[in-house]
Amino acid sequence: MPHSVSPGESPSHSDNDEVIPDAPQTNPPSNVSENKEPENTENEASNDNLADLLFDEDDDDEFPASSAPGTKDSDTAMPDAVDSAASQPAKVDTDTMLAFYQRLFPFRYLFQWLNHGIIPSPDFGNREFALTLQNDAYLRYQSYPTADLFRKDILRMNPSRFEIGPVYNTNPRDRKTLRGGQMKPISKELVFDIDLTDYDDIRSCCEKANICAKCWQFVIMAMKVVDTALRDDFGFEHIMWVYSGRRGVHAWVCDPRARSLPDDRRRAIAGYLDVLRGGAQSGKRVNMKRPLHPHLSRSLDILKPYFAQTILVDQDTFVSSEQAQRLLTLLSDKSLNEALRKKWESSPDRPSASKWADIDALANTGKGGTLNPATRRDAQDIILEYTYPRLDSEVSKKMIHLLKSPFVIHPGTGRVCVPIDARKAEEFDPLSVPTVTQLLAEIDAYDAENPSTGAGTDAVEGEGSVPNESDARGSRRMQDYEKTSLKPYIDYFRSFIAGLLKEDRGGKRERSEDTTEVKTESMEF
The missing domain is CATH 3.90.920.10 (DNA primase, PRIM domain)
Incomplete structure (x- = not known):
C-alpha cells in the first residue's frame, strides 16, 4: 500500500514488495466516523472533552465410541485470576x-x-x-x-x-x-x-x-x-x-x-494492521496523521468503550506512579504535564479513571475552556496505544x-x-x-x-x-x-x-x- 495512506506509520518494505491501495472512504460502516470535511484536520468531535472520546452513544459416523477409560477431572470453576x-x-x-x-x-x-x-x-x-x-x-x-x-x-x-x-x-x-x-x-x-x-x-x-x-x-x-x-x-x-x-x-x-x-x-x-511501533520502552508507539485513516477511525469507535472499562477500571492501568509517568510522556503539552504531575504526586493512589478525568479538567481550563486540539489528538493516540491489537x-x-x-x-x-x-x-x-x-x-x-x-x-x-x-x-x-x-x-x-x-x-x-x-x-x- 502507498506509504502516504497506510493507517499506521508505513512499514518498511523491500523494493519488490507489492503494495495495496488505500480503503475507499465511501459507504463506511455505521460505526465509522467519516471525515467528510478535508479542512477538519484535527478529526474533532463536537464536544471538546475526553469523556466524549470514551462514551459515545449433516450427521457423520467418524468418532469411535470405544470403551477407553476416562480419567476423572478435578477442574472446578476458576476464579478471575488463574495461577x-x-x-x-x-x-x-x-x-x-x-x-x-x-x-x-x-x-x-x-x-x-x-x-x-x-x-x-x-x-x-x-x-x-x-x-x-x-x-x-x-x-x-x-x-x-x-x-x-x-x-x-x-x-x-x-x-x-x-x-x-x-x-x-x-x-x-x-x-x-x-x-x-x-x-x-x-x-x-x-x-x-x-x-x-x-x-x-x-x-x-x-x-x-x-x-x-x-x-x-x-x-x-x-x-x-x-x-x-x-x-x-x-x-x-x-x-x-x-x-x-x-x-x-x-x-x-x-x-x-x-x-x-x-x-x-x-x-x-500485516503492515496495514500493524499500528503500534517499537517496544513497550520505546516511547510513544502511536503517532497518527490527521484526519485519521478510516480503519483507525472505525477502530477507535470499537475500542473507546474498552478503554473506559478495561484500562481505566478493570486494569486501573495508570494507578501506579510508573504508569502515570508513562501516561504523561504521551501528552505533548508541557504545561499540562507539569500541572498533572503536581496533582498526582499529591494523591499517589488516585485511580486511573480520575487521572484521565484530570487531563480533561486541566486541559479545559485554558483559553476558551475547550480541549486543546493537540491534547485531543494525544488522547486518541493513547486510547489506540493501550487497546489496539498487538499482533x-x-x-x-x-x-x-x-x-x-x-x-x-x-x-x-x-x-x-x-x-x-x-x-x-x-x-x-x-x-x-x-x-x-x-x-x-x-x-x-x-x-x-x-x-x-x-x-x-x-x-x-x-x-x-x-x-x-x-x-x-x-x-x-x-x-x-x-x-x-x-x-x-x-x-x-x-x-x-x-x-x-x-x-x-x-x-x-x-x-x-x-x-x-x-x-x-x-x-x-
Missing part, C-alpha cells in the same frame, strides 16, 4: 492423549477444511504437517493422501500436538529427491496470532502464561478490530478464530483469494509459517484449541474450555447413564467407511463428541466448513465454465 502452577493440569499423559485422538479428534472435518472438498485432492495431499512427539522430537514435512491415512498415522505417532503448514507444488515428503528450489509453497491460509504476553506491560491482573476474565478483554477487542478490518476493508468472509489453549487466539483467513496470496501481499496486509506480525508475513492445528490439546493446560464464533466473542470464556480429561470423563458419565447407547465405529470418510452407520434398531449411533461439552465447538467447525466448501465449489464451477477469461483478484479496498 498457572495451582490451576493448570499436569502434562497430559500418552494414554489420555491417545484416547482423545481415538474418540474425539475431528479428523474428517479437519480433512474437509484443508482439502476444500470431500474427494482427496492435492490441497490436502501436498499439505505439510509438523508433529511434536511425546519425547519432544519435531517431525516436519509430513503429508497424507487421505483422511484415513492421516488419522492412522496420528494414532500411531500419538503426538502431543501438530502444526499445519502450506500446500506445496509437490508432495513435501519427496523434498529430498528434488533439487534445491523445486519444492515451493503455493497456498496457505492467511493467519494472525494474538498473545496476551504482548500486553504484560499494561495488564495489571496477570502476567506471562496466566490469564483471567479481565485481561481476556484485550483478546476480545483485538478480535473485533482485526475481524472487522479483514471483512470490511479486504472483503474476506471465511475467517475462523481459534483459542490457542492457554493465553491467545489464532485467526485463519480461509477464503480462496486469501489462501493464494503471495508473501508480499501478506506483508502488506505477532511475523506469523502473517510468510506462507511457509506453521501454526498449531485447531482441536489439538495444549500440553500445558490440557485444554482443547477450540474455534470461536467471532460474532459471539464476548460470550467466549477461555477458562471454561474443556480439558481432555474432562471430556473423557463426560463420555464415561454419559455411557453410564445411557447404557443402551450404541458404540460407533473406527471408520472415517474414505476407503471402507460407512457414513451414518446405524445400530440394529435403525437409529444412528451417537458419536462420542456429542456426549461432551466439545459438541458446540465441533458443530460450529462443521458449519464454518460448509460455508467455505460452498464458495470453493462455486469458484471451481466459475473457472470451468469460462476458462478463457483471466480473472484477477483485486486487493483494493
Whole structure:
C-alpha cells in the first residue's frame, strides 16, 4: 500500500514488495466516523472533552465410541485470576492423549477444511504437517493422501500436538529427491496470532502464561478490530478464530483469494494492521496523521468503550506512579504535564479513571475552556496505544509459517484449541474450555447413564467407511463428541466448513465454465 495512506506509520518494505491501495472512504460502516470535511484536520468531535472520546452513544459416523477409560477431572470453576502452577493440569499423559485422538479428534472435518472438498485432492495431499512427539522430537514435512491415512498415522505417532503448514507444488515428503528450489509453497491460509504476553506491560491482573476474565478483554477487542478490518476493508468472509489453549487466539483467513496470496501481499496486509511501533520502552508507539485513516477511525469507535472499562477500571492501568509517568510522556503539552504531575504526586493512589478525568479538567481550563486540539489528538493516540491489537506480525508475513492445528490439546493446560464464533466473542470464556480429561470423563458419565447407547465405529470418510452407520434398531449411533461439552465447538467447525466448501465449489464451477477469461483478484479496498 502507498506509504502516504497506510493507517499506521508505513512499514518498511523491500523494493519488490507489492503494495495495496488505500480503503475507499465511501459507504463506511455505521460505526465509522467519516471525515467528510478535508479542512477538519484535527478529526474533532463536537464536544471538546475526553469523556466524549470514551462514551459515545449433516450427521457423520467418524468418532469411535470405544470403551477407553476416562480419567476423572478435578477442574472446578476458576476464579478471575488463574495461577498457572495451582490451576493448570499436569502434562497430559500418552494414554489420555491417545484416547482423545481415538474418540474425539475431528479428523474428517479437519480433512474437509484443508482439502476444500470431500474427494482427496492435492490441497490436502501436498499439505505439510509438523508433529511434536511425546519425547519432544519435531517431525516436519509430513503429508497424507487421505483422511484415513492421516488419522492412522496420528494414532500411531500419538503426538502431543501438530502444526499445519502450506500446500506445496509437490508432495513435501519427496523434498529430498528434488533439487534445491523445486519444492515451493503455493497456498496457505492467511493467519494472525494474538498473545496476551504482548500486553504484560499494561495488564495489571496477570502476567506471562496466566490469564483471567479481565485481561481476556484485550483478546476480545483485538478480535473485533482485526475481524472487522479483514471483512470490511479486504472483503474476506471465511475467517475462523481459534483459542490457542492457554493465553491467545489464532485467526485463519480461509477464503480462496486469501489462501493464494503471495508473501508480499501478506506483508502488506500485516503492515496495514500493524499500528503500534517499537517496544513497550520505546516511547510513544502511536503517532497518527490527521484526519485519521478510516480503519483507525472505525477502530477507535470499537475500542473507546474498552478503554473506559478495561484500562481505566478493570486494569486501573495508570494507578501506579510508573504508569502515570508513562501516561504523561504521551501528552505533548508541557504545561499540562507539569500541572498533572503536581496533582498526582499529591494523591499517589488516585485511580486511573480520575487521572484521565484530570487531563480533561486541566486541559479545559485554558483559553476558551475547550480541549486543546493537540491534547485531543494525544488522547486518541493513547486510547489506540493501550487497546489496539498487538499482533505477532511475523506469523502473517510468510506462507511457509506453521501454526498449531485447531482441536489439538495444549500440553500445558490440557485444554482443547477450540474455534470461536467471532460474532459471539464476548460470550467466549477461555477458562471454561474443556480439558481432555474432562471430556473423557463426560463420555464415561454419559455411557453410564445411557447404557443402551450404541458404540460407533473406527471408520472415517474414505476407503471402507460407512457414513451414518446405524445400530440394529435403525437409529444412528451417537458419536462420542456429542456426549461432551466439545459438541458446540465441533458443530460450529462443521458449519464454518460448509460455508467455505460452498464458495470453493462455486469458484471451481466459475473457472470451468469460462476458462478463457483471466480473472484477477483485486486487493483494493
